Amino acid sequence: MLALFDGVRLTPTQRRIAQCLLERGPRAAYLSSGEVAELARVSQPSVTRFAMALGYDGYPALRRAIQNIDGTEPDRVDEDNELQHAVRGEAEILTRLADRLGDGGADRLAVAEAGKLLAGTRPLPILGLRSAAPLAAYFGYFAAKVHPDVRVLDHGGSLLADRLEQARAAGATAMLGVVLPRYPKESLDALRDARTAGLWVVVITDSPVGPAAHAADVALTAPVGSRLVFDLHGGPMAVAMVLLQAMCDAAPGQTLARLEEFEVSAARRGVFVA
Numbered sequence: 001m002l003a004l005f006d007g008v009r010l011t012p013t014q015r016r017i018a019q020c021l022l023e024r025g026p027r028a029a030y031l032s033s034g035e036v037a038e039l040a041r042v043s044q045p046s047v048t049r050f051a052m053a054l055g056y057d058g059y060p061a062l063r064r065a066i067q068n069i070d071g072t073e074p075d076r077v078d079e080d081n082e083l084q085h086a087v088r089g090e091a092e093i094l095t096r097l098a099d100r101l102g103d104g105g106a107d108r109l110a111v112a113e114a115g116k117l118l119a120g121t122r123p124l125p126i127l128g129l130r131s132a133a134p135l136a137a138y139f140g141y142f143a144a145k146v147h148p149d150v151r152v153l154d155h156g157g158s159l160l161a162d163r164l165e166q167a168r169a170a171g172a173t174a175m176l177g178v179v180l181p182r183y184p185k186e187s188l189d190a191l192r193d194a195r196t197a198g199l200w201v202v203v204i205t206d207s208p209v210g211p212a213a214h215a216a217d218v219a220l221t222a223p224v225g226s227r228l229v230f231d232l233h234g235g236p237m238a239v240a241m242v243l244l245q246a247m248c249d250a251a252p253g254q255t256l257a258r259l260e261e262f263e264v265s266a267a268r269r270g271v272f273v274a
Helices: 012-030 033-040 044-053 059-067 082-100 106-119 130-143 158-169 185-196 234-250 252-269
Strands: 124-128 150-153 174-178 200-205 218-221
Touching: 012 033, 012 044, 012 059, 012 082, 033 044, 033 059, 044 059, 082 234, 106 174, 106 200, 106 218, 106 234, 124 130, 124 158, 124 185, 130 150, 130 174, 130 234, 150 158, 158 185, 174 185, 174 234, 185 200, 200 234, 218 234, 234 252
Parallel strands: 124 150, 124 174, 174 200, 200 218
Antiparallel strands: none
């Protein structure tokens, strides 16, 4: 049954329905749409939309497809549950990302180019709204150890536009944007505003054909895991740390000096216990 959902972009509500069906195993093939709605605590029209999102005319067609599944799956060597399946999916994403980062490849060159752009800007604005805000903050925390002026932009509204203008006026030449599904309109508008203002825009996002990639000068991508109710961001997080390494490689002298300064300061203040 997992194969029916793989690679399909589902909303959080639709993922609840998928999880409900997976948890029932073979019995799911004999549930009515009303029963599925009740078990998943969603509306009956949501079940119909779920079936259509998978490419079926309606829930009856999806139920027939589930009934026709050959449960033996001879090519499988184990019997993963849905949680194991989700985690193994993250491992697959990271493996594909590692393959793409081979020497001389387009992705490796894009990472190096992005690292130079971000290492050279003063200040370094980092945009991340909604689900992307934690990853923007994570990147910003470590980037501040090697870059003298990092500004994390994680709130929308008119304040976002103000802070973008302030960064540009302070001398920023590039910006990093983290934009993940379900792509906030404010994030896409901010990327376009930054380019209009003359900034180079580097983006970490999930797809090279997604709306954020089209709004960027350099797009670094890794899919998000979509096998649970909410996305797994292991791939984009790995891209963020690879990009940070590229920034360090682009300015090794600055990196070493700032890291040494931080260690001296942290030791003097007793910041860490080990």
